[in-house]
Amino acid sequence: MIRQIQTSRFLVLSLLIVAAACTRALPLLLPNIWNFTAVGALAVFAGAQIENKKLAFLMPLLAMIISDLFLGWDSTRPVVYAAFVCMVGCGVMITRKVSPVSIALASIAGAVIFYLITNFAFLYPWYPHNLQGVIESYIMGLPFLRNMLIADAIYGTLLFGGFYLLEKRYPALAV
Numbered sequence: 001m002i003r004q005i006q007t008s009r010f011l012v013l014s015l016l017i018v019a020a021a022c023t024r025a026l027p028l029l030l031p032n033i034w035n036f037t038a039v040g041a042l043a044v045f046a047g048a049q050i051e052n053k054k055l056a057f058l059m060p061l062l063a064m065i066i067s068d069l070f071l072g073w074d075s076t077r078p079v080v081y082a083a084f085v086c087m088v089g090c091g092v093m094i095t096r097k098v099s100p101v102s103i104a105l106a107s108i109a110g111a112v113i114f115y116l117i118t119n120f121a122f123l124y125p126w127y128p129h130n131l132q133g134v135i136e137s138y139i140m141g142l143p144f145l146r147n148m149l150i151a152d153a154i155y156g157t158l159l160f161g162g163f164y165l166l167e168k169r170y171p172a173l174a175v
Helices: 002-029 039-049 053-071 077-092 100-121 131-169
Strands: none
Touching: 002 039, 002 053, 002 131, 039 053, 039 077, 039 100, 039 131, 053 077, 077 100, 100 131
16 A cells, blocks of 8 residues: 555656656747746755655656757756756755745755856856856856746746645645
8 A cells, every 4th residue: 555655656746747847848939938947846846755865866867868859969968967966956955844945945056056057067168268257157147047046936836836735635645
């Protein structure tokens, strides 16, 4: 019985993660809203909700890899994935105390970490390799950070709130 409950919980969490990963295609449909996807929220969500922490890190990465098969691959993917792993880590840190405040703080921390890592890494091809180039890279990345923060707030509310409502409706899904 316990195994069946864990399987049901895992299946529901997996479906939510896959649905959130599908939002990566939004910039193809609405090109003016880059970084407005659910991937940040799904990283924090997976880290906080999936009990098996190896799977918590693996599932969102697999969702990213699968979607990248359709969206395309470039040399920045390893850096993006590493930053994404850090976002999952932010979710893992709130596993024992999932609350609106901890979710908001983990989401903000994850987005800022993602921004810091990826904008420093993207410095190489586009900006001078000096302090001015670093500053310019971070300034140019601010609109992407803004979009990610807004998207994480919206999608995080949908993921965490939706799963909370499912747990209330179907108590067997609760840990």
